Amino acid sequence: MADATADGAQQARSSLASMVYDPKARGLFFQIVVFGLLLIGLYLIVNNTIENLELLNKKSGFGFLSQTTGFAIFDSLGTWAVDYTPGESTYWDVFLVGAINTIWVAAFSIVLATVWGFVLGVMRLSKNVILRWFSTVYIEVLRNIPLLLQIFFWIAVLTGIAPGKRDDPMSLFDIFYFDSSGIRGPYPIGESGAGVFYASILIAFVIAWAIGKWAHKRQDATGQQFPSFWVGLGVIILLPAVVFFVMGQPIELEWPDRGRFGFRPGLGSFIEVSFVALWLSLSLYSATFIAEIVRAGILSVSHGQTEGAQALGLSAGVTLNKVIIPQAMRVIIPPLTSQYLNIIKNSSLAAAIGFPDVVATFSGTALNQVGQEIEMIFMMMMVYLFFSITTAIFMNWYNARKRLVER
Amino acid sequence: MKKLAFIGALAGAGLIAGMASAATLDDVKAKGFVQCGVSQGLPGFSNQNDAGEWSGIDVAVCRAVAAAIFGDAQATRFTPLSAKERFTALSSGEIDILSRNTTWTMTRDTQLGLNFAGTNYYDGQGMMVPKALGVTSALELSGAAICTNTGTTTELNITDFFRANNMDFSLIAIENSDEVVRAYDSGRCDVFTTDRSGLAAERLKLTAPDDHMVLPEIISKEPLGPVVRQGDDQWFNIVRWSFFAMINAEELGVSSENVDEMKSSDNPNIQRLVGVDGNFGTEMGLTNDWAYNIIKHVGNYGEVYEATVGPNTPLKLERGVNALWSKGGLQYAPPIR
Structure with a gap:
């Protein structure tokens, strides 16, 4: 019996001692301490x-969001989307106006920066000396000048x-007009039947997408090619056009x-000059970084791939589009995501030239x-965290799709 | 909502945590200087010269407070602040006085934990247009594009004015004040609006200042004055009476040039002002020659006005409503007794 008690005590001691020396238990202990x-x-x-x-006698809480505002914001996508009217709209509306404008300029910039960045990146690896030098000089100049200065440059230009x-x-053909206040054009006002017309545009895009999908599948299965791009484009143009006339031209x-004072405010469509300046500067600046990412991606694909493609008799364009770029994308996508996040965050410089993004309207005027x-x-x-995380999630999903599938 | 406020509070915690203690005068005496929040450069109000010295009608208020406390108008340090930063800088204790052409409004006075110590310049919002437009009244501006600064009361006033008169307009609000001037100069907008004193100052930056004119309408009341934190009545009194002393001095004809002779004046009002009679200074926590030092080192209100924004300065602003009450203006200080 005595032996058994001593044994039990020893066991208890050794289990405590073993806890101290157990890296798992020790780790857990410190985690709890740090968390505390x-x-x-x-x-x-x-x-x-x-x-x-x-102590400062300051108000707190979010009650101000339902108060009405008294200041005007010039016509932009945000004011159009929430129908902003000073004296009726609330501070929450101001927040939405700003957030929508931020998404608008960031999305446009991401598209242009990506396209231009890919072109520059490929140009930089071109055998053509002029293209290569143009790309090199462009990248080295633009990425080394602070973005804010480029924004001021573009608005001044x-x-x-x-x-x-x-x-x-x-x-431009008496449809679009440019002056130092911005770009103006016609604004479509829908009459009865306009809804059907808008729906037909959407349906046309869905059909075009389905044709592309079907053509891809058929090519995989049979090797036969189908001009899906041109057919799709035809559908996108023809279907809405037919519906437009069938419905009796429902758009005024x-x-x-x-x-x-020149163009009157509130008539027609309007894009203010600050949007154009911000869009151009953000895109042209970010494209330099994307170009370098693309270059790195292309160089990461072994030269044997190009030689293999040439041996199969593929043209240079097909080799680039179907052999090199798809493999380079695996290297390109992760750093590209960071660039997209940078574009979203850099768009906050809008306040400097008066574009009503979320920083200028909400943390500027409203604050x-x-x-x-x-x-x-x-x-x-x-709001920036939300935009950035959404973008990151989308890009991670895209990355997972493009990843090398190991069989 | 309350919970969200707590989480939100995290963001600014670092900012507010450094809040100064209540007795600002003791802090200032220990430091040896008055820390003063001013503009980033508004000629006539607070502006730096080539040698880095600050001057202007707003700067004079800070110098007056320094003179009242230390007998030395140079015992000041200046923090240039944007319109957006100014109140946070004051409530966090980064500065002791905010003297930065700041409009006294009810929201600011009652909801931001601030106190306005007086009005050192009665201003009003005006509008500037190119003369070539041929506009003579703001009521003709329907359809115009208007440039202004963000973070000020001007956006609200101009919106009120156009809505009240049922006029269309588009408002371009830009953060950087030089960029506002450039936008107006380049023709991105037809009208430039801000306080009339600001228009007079910013006009000097245009490529052809004489091609532009200020419209006659004054669309708002903009009483500009020094601001202090709520909750320190002693400091509030010192700032407020340092300013009042300058107005009283002008009214009594005491200037920086004759203040020494005035010490032997028979007028009891002057005797109390320059500290020969009574102990008004020590009751405030200062010395009895507090007002003498202000007048001697900074000057009376009229002298400061003439030297900073008056008709003989580039701003060319007439006294107008900023004349003494006895001369048809609004500047009026309670008596020292």
Whole structure:
């Protein structure tokens, strides 16, 4: 019996001792300690902030979001989407206006930067000396000049070359007009039956997509090619056109009109010059980084692949599009994601030239009216976090699809 | 919502955590200088010369407070602030006084934890247009594009004005004030709006200042003045009375040139002002020659006005509503007694 007790005690001691020497248990212990310290730290920060805010007699909370605003924001996608009207819209609407404008300029910039970046990247590896040198000089110059200066450069160039706001505008086929305030064109106003027309556009795109999918499958199965691009384009143009006339031309165009101060606000479609300047500078700047990523991706594909493709008699264009780029994409996509996130975050420089993005409207104008910087800057950070994480999730999904499938 | 506010509070915790203690005067005396928040460069109000010295009508308020405390108008340090940063800098204790052409409004006074110590310049929002437009009244501006700064009250006022008069307009609000001037100069907008004093100052930056004119309408009240934190009445009194002393001095005819002679004046009002009679200074936590030092080292309100924004400066602003009450203006200070 005595032996058994001693044995039990020894066992208990050894299990405690073994806990100390067990890396798993030790790890867990320190994790808990660190987590506890983190909680205490967070509590202190929150508590301190609340106490200090009370000492400062400042308002807190998110009640301001339902208050109406009294300031105007010029016509942009955001004001159009939420139908922004000073005196009726709320601060929440201002937040939405800004967020939509941020997405708008970032999305446009991502598209142009990607296309231009790929072109530059391929050019930089071209055998043609002029193309190669152009690309090299372009990349080295633009990526080494701060973006803010490029934004100022573009707004100065655009307002400088375009005719003044009150002078005769430049026009493109008398449909689109350019002056130093921006680009104007007709605005479609739908009458009865317009819904069917809009739906037909959507349906045409779906059909074109389905044709492409079918052609791809058929080629995989039989090797026969099908001009799916041209057929798809035909569907996209013809189907809505037919529906448009069948429905009795349900779209009325509203044209911009000129008054004493040039084009009058609120008539026709309008893109302000700051959007164009921001879009160009963001795209042309980010394209340099994307070009280098593309170059790295292409160089990562072994030269044997090109030789193999040539041996099969594939043309240079097919070799690039079907052999090199698909393999390079695996290297390109992860750093490309970072560039997209940079574009989204860099779009916050919009405030400098007056484009009403979320920083300029919400943490600029609205913050000054409300004065609750903690809540508003917090919302600001959350909106960028949301955009960035959404982009990252999408790109990770795309990356997973393009990954080398190991068999 | 409350929970969200807590989480939101995290973001600014570091900012607010450094809040200064209540007794600003003790802090300032210990530091040996007054830390003053000013603009990033608005001629006449707060602007730096080539040698890095600050001057202007807003800077004079800071110098007056420094003179009242230390007897030395140079015991000041300046923090240039954007319109957006200014209130955070004050409430976090980074500066002791905010003297940065700041409009006194009810929201700011009651909801931001601030106190306005007075009005050192009565301003109003105006509009500038190119003369070539042939516009003579702001009521003719329907359809115009208007440039202004973000982070100010001007966006609200101009929207109110156009809505009240049922006029279309498009408002371009730009953060950087030089970029606003450039946008107006390049013809991106037809009208430039800000406080009339600001228009006078910014006009100097245009390529052809004489081709532009300020319209007669004044569409808002913009009382500009120094601001302090709420909750320190002693400091509030010092700033407020340092400014009042300058106005009283002008009213009583005491200037930086004759203040020494005025010490032997028979006028009891002047005796109290320059500290010969009574102990108004020590009751405030200062010395009794506080106002004497202000007048001696900074000057009275009229002297400061003439030297910074008056008709003989590039800004060419007439006294107008900023004349003393006894001369048909609004500048009025309670008596020292």
